[in-house]
Amino acid sequence: MKKFALVGAAGYIAPRHMRAIKDTGNALSVAYDINDSVGIIDSISPESEFFTEFEQFMEHAWRLQRDPVSALDYVSICSPNYLHHSHIVAGLKLGCDVICEKPLVPTTDILDELERVEKETGKKVYNILQLRHHKSILDLKDKVAADSTDNKFDVELTYITSRGKWYLESWKGDPRKSFGIATNIGVHFFDMLHFIFGALEKNVVHYVSETKSAGYLEYKRARVRWFLSIDANDLPASVKGNKPTYRSITVNGEEMEFSEGFTDLHTTSYQEILAGRGYGIKDARHCVETVQTIRAATPAPANANEAHPFVLQLGKR
Known part of the structure; x- marks a missing residue:
């Protein structure tokens, strides 16, 4: 013990x-x-x-x-x-x-x-990089590894986790303490993308505010449009009023089943650490570098080729 x-x-x-x-x-x-x-x-x-x-x-x-x-x-x-x-x-x-x-x-x-x-x-x-233990993530990693072509996968990552007014009054709403939305709620997704698709080759930010962030990442094996938000107004009509959270990952237009399987991932992480197979500083470096670059970036104009669809809709509200 x-x-x-x-x-x-x-x-x-x-x-x-x-x-x-x-x-x-x-x-x-x-x-x-x-x-x-x-x-x-x-x-x-x-x-x-x-x-x-x-x-x-x-x-x-x-x-x-x-x-x-x-x-x-x-x-x-x-x-x-x-x-x-x-x-x-x-x-x-x-x-x-x-x-x-x-x-x-x-x-x-x-x-x-x-x-x-x-x-x-x-x-x-x-x-704790718990998404590396999620079955759907491991299955996708195997699928990418088995693909013998040089083609890049087209990925769209959307994560909206509604938060009340308390969030911005807490340490999480202070970028000096939480390091902003992309870091606080997104860093494990960026780790997941690297884990599956390899080295990061391009990192562009399209939108940043105190409640949301979005951009484009290009990995060795994927082109990724991402959108992260704590604003309930960003929820799609299909879930607004019913669920406070929307999590979606599509790969080449196909929705990835990603709604279940989160409950015991911390226990799995502990089991792996105790068995000598935990993820250390070297493993965390890539996602830390990714969010560090995002925080320092000046947002670039969004274009239809690289911007997440939700970003393109922001100016139309």
Whole structure:
């Protein structure tokens, strides 16, 4: 049984990590969050220690590390994006391997720094890239690999996940903390595209606002038009008023079944990490570089050949 600490226990994604720790037969020893709305712990790991001050959390963690019986093996990080770097470093210096939510960090320079800390501590950083374990993604990857032509696949990625007014008032709405829409809700999709279609050759941004982002990516094996949004007004008429989320990926005009199969992907990710097959800094570099470029880009005029259809419709509302 491995012993875990959890940083960022009150957020949306934290319960998936708690359940993954439990479902893989391990123990959540201690959790931390500045907010105390963490009652979910009672139904998953009621014996866990909990702190709302990071200094107290670290003091307790260091005490655990002095005893081989209680020593922590992993620190799981679900804190706001802008805190990932400092929390990862703290976990490594505790003598733990670290499992961190996406985006791992905002820039490749910080990835380089994390690699240095890995070498100093002898410990490893793992990134949750759960779409790499989704059956539909793996099936598509196999299909692309089996295609012996040099033709590029035409892909259209649309992800609209409606959020209320709270979103822009939270850290997620602050680009200094979340790094913007494309990074916060899109980085795992960009990782997925690289995982399936290979190296990125072109990266063009067509639209950026505080609620949506869109552009064109060209990979070794695909041309991708993408659109990401938290604005319910962007939902297609077929789902508006019925569902708050619309997720669509078409490949050469064929809709990919992508509505199910998400529930246990964090547990699968933990199983792979514990088995020594987790995704590390090297694996995360491509998607970090992609969103770093997107954030720095000046939007280019949208054209019918490369722009996502939803972008072309924005000016017609």
